[in-house]
Amino acid sequence: MTSPPSPSAPPAAPPAGDRPRLALILALGSLSALGPLSMDLYLPGFPQIAERLDTSGGLVQLTLTTCLIGLAAGQLVAGPLSDAFGRKRPLVIGMTAYLLATLACALAPSVEALIGARLVQGLAGAAGLVIARAIVRDMFQGLAAARFFSTLMLVSALAPVIAPVLGGVILEFTVWRGVFVVLAAFGAVMLAGCVLVIPETLPRDRRVTGGLGASLHAGWALLRRPAFTGYMLTGALGFAAVFCYIGGSSLVLQDAYGVSPTTFSLLFGLNAIGLAVAGQINGKLLLGRFRAHTVLGGGLTALTLSAAGLIAASQTGAPLPWVAALLFCCTSSMGLILPTTTTLALDRAGTAAGTASAFLGAAQFGTAGVSPVLTGLGDTSSALPMSLAMLALSLLAHLAFLSFLRPWRRLPDPLLAR
The missing domain is CATH 1.20.1250.20 (MFS general substrate transporter like domains)
Incomplete structure (x- = not known):
């Protein structure tokens, strides 16, 4: 049976330079x-x-x-x-x-x-x-x-x-x-x-010797590491908050704001573009210049404030452009959260990268599967139930970030440019 994975294990086949094919x-x-x-x-x-x-x-x-x-x-x-x-x-x-x-x-x-x-x-x-x-x-x-x-x-x-x-x-x-x-x-x-x-x-x-049982043992060792668990939960709960929008926005926007299917498709596409662009800004401009926990905290803050803004918008009768802008901010925040949590979690996986990736994916899909249920508990003629679910999950992501990762500590940052 293998020993617990070493977070300092080097990559198996590092490519020449930083530009993959x-x-x-x-x-x-x-x-x-x-x-x-x-x-x-x-x-x-x-x-x-x-x-x-x-x-x-x-x-x-x-x-x-x-x-x-x-x-x-x-x-x-x-x-x-x-x-x-x-x-x-x-x-x-x-x-x-x-x-x-x-x-x-x-x-x-x-x-x-x-x-x-x-x-x-x-x-x-x-x-x-x-x-x-x-x-x-x-x-x-x-x-x-x-x-x-x-x-x-x-x-x-x-x-x-x-x-x-x-x-x-x-x-x-x-x-x-x-x-x-x-x-x-x-x-x-x-x-x-x-x-x-x-x-x-x-x-x-x-490779992990000892077969599937040894891999699962290595995975259990990963889950006992607060840093890995913290990144896993932070990313999964943040993803679930945005999945509330993915699962509930079609009915909410069309029932509460009278959006046509074509307009909804355009808004949905714009938000996806925002996510992709934010991911590029994160990888090329933010990470490496700022501490990873600073970037991650900024993404979580944007997600939480946008969800809180959606609650206010639903209660004050704000027009559709304000709601669309807040949803854009919510979705784009994942461009800062997901690549950062995924990288930092897998950085601690050592030789158990496959098992660590499995936990990350299962946590994301598991929480995403629950989020539409939370959204569906309320009336789709209002954006309030969806917004409340998004805020609750974003606050839980913040809690996981603070309690497991303690970002106020100035620990070595593996993503900071040397």
């Missing part, structure tokens, strides 16, 4: 976008699925829930396996299973079969999400890793916006099954990228 960025970014694409691409086809499979909207909605569960649970398996057996083999197996499960979705004869296939699709697709983060950790450390994660946001942040629009376009030419055929084609491209573009970044001498 474009093909590698696109491959890893596409793997990071696999989750949002799998969940959102077929959303416009919900009514047609219910009609063609002669089922209820609730059961069709369950196909989305099971995929989300699979994406969360699958990371807890794929991450530790990648620490024990290397990154490439579990990734190729996962993408192969994803391709087959997606084809099964396209051929599903009933909604029950579709629900089962979607669960397997999520479990398999989780390998791409979790191993992509671990590969970045293998290849980069410190500031270089933070900048790479920020670059990935250019790809992954646009996926939730493009997916429903692309799904609607596909449905103009085919039935709902064709959406999954397109998704399968994307999976086939990803599988080819995993084989041809993404290298094995974890050599045998750095």
Whole structure:
């Protein structure tokens, strides 16, 4: 059994310089976008699925829930396996299973079969999400890793916006099954990228010996480290706060403010662009010049103040432009929070980067899965329930940041330019 991971372990294959190949960025970014694409691409086809499979909207909605569960649970398996057996083999197996499960979705004869296939699709697709983060950790450390994660946001942040629009376009030419055929084609491209573009970044001498049990033991050692747990919780709770907006804004904006579907799509796209731009500013201008905890605290403060502003706006009858601006600030704050917490957490993972990445992903998807429930507890004719949920989760993220990480201490900063 391996000893607990060493946070000072060097990267397995550091690239020459700080400019990774474009093909590698696109491959890893596409793997990071696999989750949002799998969940959102077929959303416009919900009514047609219910009609063609002669089922209820609730059961069709369950196909989305099971995929989300699979994406969360699958990371807890794929991450530790990648620490024990290397990154490439579990990734190729996962993408192969994803391709087959997606084809099964396209051929599903009933909604029950579709629900089962979607669960397997999520479990398999989780390998791409979790191993992509671990590969970045293998290849980069410190500031270089933070900048790479920020670059990935250019790809992954646009996926939730493009997916429903692309799904609607596909449905103009085919039935709902064709959406999954397109998704399968994307999976086939990803599988080819995993084989041809993404290298094995974890050599045998750095793998966790003792199999899956030893990887899980190393993961338990990580969870007992306040710093790792603090970054994990801070990022996950902040992500959940923004996911309240993602899950609840469609009904809230259309019911409370009379926004048309087209206007909502434009606002949603603008916020995704804000997230991607903020990530670039974070990686290229802030991190390395300012202390990482200062940047992280600034992102959390922007998130909390924006959520509080949304509450005030909902109670004072503020017009839509004010609400849109506050939502833009909420979403953009994640460009400061997520790359920073991900990098700092994985920096403490040592040889257990896959397991650490699994915990990060499972925490994010787990809290994100709860957030729409909080948003749905109130009346969608008001933005107040959504805003209250966002504020509560952002305050919890702040609490995790202060209690676990104690940012007032002037400890060495791995992201600060030397």
